[in-house]
Amino acid sequence: YLESFSSAILGDGKPELTHFRVDPYDAYRVWVDIVPMFGKTKGAPQALSFTFDDDGFCTRITGGAVMDPSLGESGGLGGQAGLQYASGDSSPWTEIVSRPLPEVLSRLQKKITEPISKIAVDEFSLPKSNPQLINEQMTA
DSSP: HHHHHHHHTTTTOEEEEEEEEEEOOOTTTTEEEEEETTTTEEOOEEEEEEEEOOTSSEEEEEEEESOTTSSSSSTTTHHHHHHHHHTTTOHHHHHHHOHHHHHHHHHHHHHHHHHHHHOOOGGOOOOOOHHHHHHHHOOO
16 A cells, blocks of 8 residues: 555655554554655655554545654655755745745745855754763853
C-alpha cells in the first residue's frame, strides 16, 4: 500500500520511510516518518498516519506534518508545497498561503536584509551550543 501511495503522490520520487509505529491510542492507526527524495533534492522530514478498518483497507490518511522545518531543502514546507519549493517550481503565492503569517513576515524580513547580511532566507539556523560558555554561565 505504501509503495502505491508514495508513487501516486511523489511520482518518480523515492521517499525514505522510517520509524513505523502503531498509535498507542488507536490500534488501527499506523504512523510513519517520511523524508521525500527527488534525485538529490531532499524534503523536510514529515509524519504520516494511515488508519485501517477491520478488513485492512485504509480509511484515512493524514500527512504533510513537518517535524523539523530546518532540515531538507523544502523551506520548512510539507507536502506538495515543500516539493515545489525544493525544486524551485513554487510561486510566491504558494509560499504565502502555506505558512502562518508570522513566518511569512519573518521570511520577508530575512529576504529584505539578505543583501546586507549575505545570508539567504533558508540559511538561517540556530547558533551552535558552546559547552565551555554554558559551564561558565552555570558557575557564575
